[in-house]
Structure formats: structure tokens, C-alpha cells
Amino acid sequence: MEHGEQIPYFRDLAIFLTAAGIIVPVFHRLKLSPVLGFLFVGILIGPYGLALFADRLPWLRWVTIGEIEGVRVLAEFGIIFLLFMIGLELSLRRLWQMKRLVFGLGAAQVLLTGLAIAGVALAFGNSGPAAVVLGACLALSSTAIVMQLLIEGRRAATPAGRASFAILLLQDLAVVPILFLVGLLAAAATGGSEGG
Structure with a gap:
């Protein structure tokens, strides 16, 4: 070697x-x-x-x-x-206390933003599956950048900071189903093009 x-x-x-x-x-x-x-x-x-x-x-x-x-x-x-750092700071008890923010506000942000972006993608002539993938991916933001900005501005402990953290946490959790969805849509597209 x-x-x-x-x-x-x-x-x-x-x-x-x-x-x-x-x-x-x-x-x-x-x-x-x-x-x-x-x-x-x-x-x-x-x-x-x-x-x-x-x-x-x-x-x-x-x-x-x-x-x-x-x-x-x-x-x-x-x-x-980054995920390890978030895991160190987040306990199951804190996650349970934030469940309404994480699974309510966070899920609403991802779904509404994803639908809006998918609608714009459809309006620009993208196919349905492509619009869904674009919407799902562009509905997410960078946890590293947003958390750093919150910490720098000393806003992480404020109500807006906690809501932002909850949304970021849901976005991080949403990555796995989004990747699964992209895989399913890619397999369907490949299967459809091979069959045609």
C-alpha cells in the first residue's frame, strides 16, 4: 500500500x-x-x-x-x-415536549412549501413525479446554516428559535422518506421506460 x-x-x-x-x-x-x-x-x-x-x-x-x-x-x-451534535442536544423528553412544533408546524412547513414548489414546477412544464421530487427537496433548508445563524444571533432559545429548530428537526427527519420516495419514482420511471 x-x-x-x-x-x-x-x-x-x-x-x-x-x-x-x-x-x-x-x-x-x-x-x-x-x-x-x-x-x-x-x-x-x-x-x-x-x-x-x-x-x-x-x-x-x-x-x-x-x-x-x-x-x-x-x-x-x-x-x-451535525446529526450527532443535534442528537447530543436533543433528548426524547425534549422531543416529546416539542411534538406539536415538530410534527405540527414542521410538517405543515414541509408539506405547504413542497406543494407550492411542486405547483410552480408543474406550471413550468415538469412532469408530475419530477415536480414532486423538486417540491420535496426544495422544501428543505440547511440545518447547519440556520442553526449557526440562530446561535450567532443569540436567538436559539427564543420562541422563534425553538420553532425554527422544530422545523429543522422535522426537515432532517423527512430526508429518509423523501429519499425513499425519490427511489420509488426513479424505479417507476425506469420500469416505464424499459416497458415502452
């Missing part, structure tokens, strides 16, 4: 952490959200940022992430850590 194969994507991780360690504190010092710093880092060092110029400037290969696979691995770890 070669040295580079011992820890896959180690170089990508080192580049990401170094860039984030430089740029995010700069954003914090400028009184800008660290979330914007992470977005900026991703755009800058990602496969569609400076890595596009690596053919003309070979030294950029050492400071950018050129393959999308490395980014996917980093993103998966980020999602795992």
Missing part, C-alpha cells in the same frame, strides 16, 4: 482545514458570519473554483481540491457530525 492510500482524501481534508482556519477567522474579524466564510472557502478551493486554473498554474493543485469525490466525503462527514 502506498503512503497516499493509507488515509484517503487526507490531502483534501488538510487543504480544507487550513483554508477554513485562515479565512473563517478573517470573516469573524470582519463581523461577518462564519457560515459565509465556509461557503467562500468551498467556492475558492473547490473543483469549480481555483482548481479550474490548475492546468495553467500547476501549483494550484497543492492548495485546491480538484476531485468532487473528496468533497463528497468531507460533506458526508459534516452531515454525520
